Amino acid sequence: MxxxxxxxxxxxxxxxxxxxxxxxxxxxxxxxxxxxxxxxxxxxxxxxxxxxxxxxxxxxxxxxxxxxxxxxxxxxxxxxxxxxxxxxxxxxxxxxxxxxxxxxxxxxxxxxxxxxxxxxxxxxxxxxxxxxxxxxxxxxxxxxxxxxxxxxxxxxxxxxxxxxxxxxxxxxxxxxxxxxxxxxxxxxxxxxxxxxxxxxxxxxxxxxxxxxxxxxxxxxxxxVDGFMTADPKAISSTYVIEHLTFNEAIELCNYGAKLIYPPTIYPVYHKNIPIRILNTFNPNTSGTYISNEQNSTVSGKSLIKGISSIDDTCLVTVQGLGMIGIIGINYRIFKTLADNDISVFMISQASSENNTSFAVRNADADLAVKALKEEFALELEQGEISDIKAEKELATVAIVGENMKRTPGIAGKLFGTLGRAGISVIACAQGASETNISFVIKLQFLRKALNSIHDSFFLSEYKVLNLFIIGVGTVGGKLLEQIRIQQITLMEQNSLNLRVVGIANSKKCLFCKEGLNLDTCISELKENGEDNSPNHLRKEILKLNIFNSVFVDCTASKDIAGLYASLLKNNISVVAANKIATSSKYNDYLNLKETARQRDIKFLFETNVGAGLPIINTINNLINSGDRILRMEAVLSGTLNFIFNTLSAEIPFSKAIRMAEEAHYSEPDPRIDLSGSDVIRKLVILTREAGYKVEQEDVRTNLFIPKKYFESSLDDFWKNIKELDAEFETMRQQVASEKKRIRLVAKMEKGKCEIGLQKVDNHHPFYELEGSNNIIMISTKRYNDYPMIIKGYGAGDDVTAAGIFADIISIANIR
Structure with missing residues (x-):
């Protein structure tokens, strides 16, 4: 029966x-x-x-x-x-x-x-x-x-x-x-x-x-089909919990999961009779099975079974130095609440006993404070109790699971997850049974907290990264395409869902919390995008308040780079192809890195130097392992290397520049490359990552194009640059007669930096550098006699986008 x-x-x-x-x-x-x-x-x-x-x-x-x-x-x-x-x-x-x-x-x-x-x-x-x-x-x-x-x-x-x-x-x-x-x-x-x-x-x-x-x-x-791992209204990736113990079910019911009236569990629990939650409108599903058995059918990867929440929370705090060591204070607090028919669903007390906090429904808050002030009127008058206050607009969240018992690191992982999401915990409590950790946060962060915890504790089928891609022209467009092509593979092989929730160009921006359609998002941006500005961009991103957010900067904009500090402070990771922030004032660069470290999020910029080449990552690994960078010598401009490799009797200097621009090797304004300022930025970034303090003005430069060509408009530049064709043809012929080649070489030795043209013979590692390739030689305490060499494509939309993609993947910590 x-x-x-x-x-x-x-x-x-x-x-x-x-x-x-x-x-x-x-x-x-x-x-x-x-x-x-x-x-x-x-x-x-x-x-x-x-x-x-x-x-x-x-x-x-x-x-x-x-x-x-x-x-x-x-x-x-x-x-x-x-x-x-x-x-x-x-x-x-x-x-x-x-x-x-x-x-x-x-x-x-x-x-x-x-x-x-x-x-x-x-x-x-x-x-x-x-x-x-x-x-x-x-x-x-x-x-x-x-x-x-x-x-x-x-x-x-x-x-x-x-x-x-x-x-x-x-x-x-x-x-x-x-x-x-x-x-x-x-x-x-x-x-x-x-x-x-x-x-x-x-x-x-x-x-x-x-x-x-x-x-x-x-x-x-x-x-519904049964108990869900979290509120499906807040999290799209929830799924049915196949099995719960009675204790787990009670904990979830007490904290917002309204599938069962909590007293329901007690009569059958004592008789060890199981409960099954089933869906009248989907009767073929197995639903959730609740019993005394701790088993089983749930994947062992989940340390918790589910997350429950109460979005109607007020935290009432009674505090005062006169409470310390006084017997009966808490008795009086909770007796007063009981006498006024006020239910308390969470209690937190400092070990010093100078304050007691408890969570009640918002509707009960004012009555609770009034009743307690009447009860403790004498203590308030004498200053033994300093304040009785209520903080509203809060939410209570509980993580539940029998597997939490005696498992080290659960609380650390929970609060670390919240910290990385930028969510402050106002109060917390854990019972000795260890099947429930409850905490109170601001209501505005509830959805973000639920998603972050669900993702962190592997309750979600996929780990999600929410991407805001700024600059969807050449490099950004290639990145979107690479993500679109690789999206399914990453989900199937790595359980990683890269969800693009925002895109922007210099004029328009487009956002969708559930994720944009990568097949149509560019056309949607043009047709339906809202007017964009850096300040508007920042406001909209912060307003969305999405967990695991990554801001991806594919621009060369100073104003966009200026957003990094604010975004990092709001626990949004930054991946930058833009070199401006990392090559600006040293203290600003240091503050960005320090903010990311303190917030336990990522500030990555591998593509600032060498496009997709793993140069910065390699330097970081060397230093982190105890090595010291002594000297670096590099060809860091794929654009200039392409130009000097392309020069011939048939292709003059001005045409080679135009070819670099058409191939998207150069910056949007090729004068940035030709002036050496792009190389200066890269050298400054490398030197800083190597552990030295340096500013752009500290770099000694030997320009090979007169300043006047950089002082006029871009149109004038294209008209006038042909004047140098003959001079560069003469130089090319002379270098060819010496069986050498021209390279713009950046050097750093113990923090001293310089760049300039250099002739290299066929014995030099830079001699055979083809096309737009980059190369860097790194000499360290360990790699001194035989420097480490990294070589490969150093420019191009595809490889730069791939480098950005690699930084994004590294944030997800997958291999």
Whole structure:
């Protein structure tokens, strides 16, 4: 025998009731079916009663809506003889007339007692179960008021289990094939007046019956597939938890997971009878199985089972030096709260005992503070207690799981995750059972916290990085394409989801928290993008408040680089192809790196030097392993190397520059390359990463193009640069006669930097450098006699985009 409970949504309309009928009639063994009121009816009854109690005659209109809904439902689901339909209609109308008379009394005396309120709301379950008894032909209808008995205890009705269990066992003998029972309703054991088991009490009714009759299982049929790893409204990647222990289920229920009324668990827990949560609208799923077994079916990679939250939280704090060592302070606090019927769902106290904080619902906050100030009026006057205050607009989050017990590092991982997301914890608590860690944060960070924790504890199928890509022209466009092509592979092989949530060019920006379509986002940006500016960009990114965010700068904009400090302070990682920030004032560069380190996020800029070559990463690895960089010698401009390799009798200097620009090797303004300023920036960045303090003006430069060519407009530059063709042809011929080649070489020795043209012979490592390749020789304490050499493509949209892509991947910590 099993017990099934169907909630209000399961029987809210004709089709749903027919689904329930099909489920019940498909079961071979005897079943007891506990039913809630039709979806929304209990709330309507409470509203109607409240209207009547204040003398609002519109209560009659509300009751007529309730009546019409039930009668229309009967007409739709009773498919037998007209006589049968008339019979159930008459019975329902009789009950509704009783209800009308009660409401008239409430209206006339303008008073609604608890006893009357209990009687009014009971009609929802009484009518729904009556209708179902005519829909399911084999069913026998029982009246739960006759066997669920309660007694009054501190203004609440609690179940008298000894009497209730005896009555249940005698009522269900013999046991019918299908028994229907209205949930929620009970009666006082002394007066037989109608009482109820509280909101969610239908679950409790089903559990009481299950335990009393030693059923094999309690099935709770609802409108979801089971307990989810977190709130699916906040996290799109949640999934059903296949198995929970009773302790885990209780913890999740207490912190916002509303699938089960918490008292439901206790009767079946003591009898070790499992609960299964199932979906009326998707009956073929296995749902969530709740038992005493700690097993099992859940992947071992998850240290926690689920995350629950309460978005209606106020933290009340009682503090004062006079509390230290005083016995009975907390007794007085919580007795005062209990006397005022205020429920506390989390407590946190400092070990010094100078403050006690507790979480309550926002609606209870003002009353809690008022009552406590009255209780501690003398202590407040004498200064022993300095303040009693309430902080609203907060949320409580709990992570739950039996696997947390005695597992080192859970709390560290949790709070580290929150820290990296830039979320401050206001208060926290962990029980000795170690199945729950609860903490309070600002409400505005709730969604971000849930996503961050879900991702960090491997509850999500994929680790997610949310990317804002700024500059979607050449390099940025290639990056988007590379991500689009590789996206599925990364998800399948590395469980990594790269989600582009924002893109921008110099004029427009486009955002979508759920992720942009990479096939169409560029055209959407042009058609639907909003006007862009650096300040607007910053505001929109911070407003989205997305977890695991990465700002990717594919521009050469000083204004965009100026956003890094603010973004890093808000725990947004930065990946920059833009060299401006890292080559600007040394203290600014240092502050950006220090901010990233303090916030435990990433500031990566490998492509600042050598496009996709792993130069900066290699230098960092050398230094981190205890080596010291003594000297560096490099060709760092793929543009200039391409130009000097391309020069020939047929291709003059000016044409070679134009070819570099057309191939996208040069900066948008090629004068940046030709002036050596791009190489200066790269050398400064390398020197700083090697551990030396250097500014751009410290670099000694030997220019090979007169300054006048850089002082006019870009159009004038293209017109006038041809004047140097003859001079460079002469130089080319001379160098060729010496069997040498020209290279713009950047040098650093113990922090001293210089750049200039250099002739290299065929014995030099720089001689065979082809096309736009870069090369760097690094001499260290370990690599002194034989320097380390890194060589490869140093310019080009594809390789630069690939270098940015590699930095992004490294943030996800995958291999």
């Amino acid at each position: 099993k017990v099934l409970k169907f909630g209000g949504t399961s029987i809210s309309c004709e089709q749903n009731i027919l689904n329930v009928k099909k489920i019940i009639e498909s079961i071979d063994e005897p079943v007891i079916v506990v039913l809630s009121a039709l979806g929304g009816i209990t709330d309507q009854l409470i509203t109607t009663a409240n209207m009547a109690s204040v003398g609002d005659n519109e209560y009659e209109e509300e009751l007529s809506k309730i009546t019409a809904r039930h009668l229309n439902l009967i007409e739709g689901v009773i498919s037998c003889s007209q006589l049968c339909a008339v019979e159930v209609q008459n019975k329902v109308v009789h009950l509704l007339n009783e209800l009308l008379n009660i409401l008239k009394g409430v209206y006339l005396i303008k008073d609604l007692s608890i006893k009357t309120s209990d009687a009014i709301v009971s009609y929802g379950e009484r009518i729904s179960s009556l209708i179902l008894s005519y829909v399911i032909k084999e069913a026998k209808l029982f009246d739960s008021r006759k066997f669920i008995k309660t007694e009054k205890h501190f203004n609440k009705h609690i179940v008298d289990f000894e009497l209730t269990n005896w009555l249940i066992k005698n009522t269900f003998v013999p046991l019918p094939k299908i028994s229907l029972v209205p949930g929620f309703i009970s009666s006082d054991k002394e007066t037989n007046e109608v009482t109820n088991l509280g909101r969610g009490g239908s679950d409790y009714t089903a559990s009481i019956l299950t335990a009393a009759l030693d059923a094999s299982v309690l099935e709770i049929w609802t409108d």
